[in-house]
Amino acid sequence: MPSGENxxxxxxxxxxxxxxxxMVVFGSAGxxxxxxxxxxxxxxxxxxxxxxxxxxxxxxxxxxxxxxxxCLLLFFLSYMLVLTWxxxxxxxxxxxxxxxxxxxxxxxxxxxxxxxxxxCGVVLIALGVALVGNTPPRTTEHVGDVAQTRVAAAAxxxx
Amino acid sequence: MRGDVQIxxxxxxxxxxxxSGEMLVSRAMKEIGEVTxxxxxxxxxxxxxxxxxxxxxxxxxxxxxxxxxLLVLLSRANVxxxxxxxxxxxxxxxxxxxxxxGEQVSVNxxxxxxxxxxxxxxxxxx
Numbered sequence: 001m002p003s004g005e006n007x008x009x010x011x012x013x014x015x016x017x018x019x020x021x022x023m024v025v026f027g028s029a030g031x032x033x034x035x036x037x038x039x040x041x042x043x044x045x046x047x048x049x050x051x052x053x054x055x056x057x058x059x060x061x062x063x064x065x066x067x068x069x070x071c072l073l074l075f076f077l078s079y080m081l082v083l084t085w086x087x088x089x090x091x092x093x094x095x096x097x098x099x100x101x102x103x104x105x106x107x108x109x110x111x112x113x114x115x116x117x118x119x120c121g122v123v124l125i126a127l128g129v130a131l132v133g134n135t136p137p138r139t140t141e142h143v144g145d146v147a148q149t150r151v152a153a154a155a156x157x158x159x
Numbered sequence: 160m161r162g163d164v165q166i167x168x169x170x171x172x173x174x175x176x177x178x179s180g181e182m183l184v185s186r187a188m189k190e191i192g193e194v195t196x197x198x199x200x201x202x203x204x205x206x207x208x209x210x211x212x213x214x215x216x217x218x219x220x221x222x223x224x225x226x227x228x229l230l231v232l233l234s235r236a237n238v239x240x241x242x243x244x245x246x247x248x249x250x251x252x253x254x255x256x257x258x259x260x261g262e263q264v265s266v267n268x269x270x271x272x273x274x275x276x277x278x279x280x281x282x283x284x285x
Contacts, residue, residue, distance in 0.1 A: 031238055031241075031242050032238055034229070034230070034233055034238075035233045035237070035238030035241070038230055038233035038234040039233070039234070041234055042234055043231060043234040043235050044231070044234075055230075055231075055234075056230075059230055077202075077206075079184075080184065080188055080205075080206070080209060081194050081197075081202070081205070083184065083185050083188040083189065084188045084189070084191055084192060084193050084194045084205070085193035085194065087256065087260075087262045090268070098242065099242060099243055099246055099275075099278070099279065099282070102238055102239065102242040102243075103238075103239040103242075103243070103282070105238075106237060106238045106239035106242075107239065110237070110238065112237045112238065112239045114239050114285070115285040116285070117281055117282075117284055117285030118239065118243075118281065118282045118284075118285030119285075120278075120281050120285075121243070121277075121278040121279060121280070121281030121282030121283075121284075121285060122278065122282060123278070124274055124275070124277050124278030124281060125246075125274070125275050125278035125279065125282070126278075127274050127278075128270075128271045128272065128273070128274030128275030128276075128277075128278060131267055131268075131270060131271035131274060
């Protein structure tokens, strides 16, 4: 995989960036709305099948939970698409901007208290995300390319 | 069962089921190959092909388990606690990506993942 200087690498980087942005927007909105909805629903009364069923029924009766679910489905669709070309270990940390966005949304929209230490954590997360974003999006060949790569590698070794 | 023990158990379930689910989905999507067209018809065909994969269904089952854990956790705790806690999956993801999917995780990526984890620990402590 070229390191991203050529047009193909640059295109891959832009495409990956847009899809990761969609993941962060829909993922953060989904998590925040789900938190808002589930706080109203409350935890299961006990761990019997009946009580868990009632818990799930109450959750499914909430419009906020459904809106959150729709956001999370869009998040999942973006995620599936980006994984067809980018590495899992690149996508997951790069989409970690949600960890900065969700406490902000929790604070401003749900009135949660976020302490100074927690904000320091958010800064560290942002630094980690920036570092991960500077590595090329794909390091592995497609499954179909693997055999060819092995043949090429064997030929190179024979030389 | 005490509340904090329950929260610990559901965090464990969320991290383990969520990370293995995502790795299984990742494996299914890699077999499909890179998506080059973003027209609705093309995207639907990709989704259709994905749903024909056994890896995808195993992944979806694990993700459903993780989703149930998320619902239970969010019914008990703040999103600004629950969401950062799910980042415990970063360690599992880097290790799983390296050993299960054969991805080469560079030193920079490892450092980035460690920074994210340290940040998550502070968020949790706060």
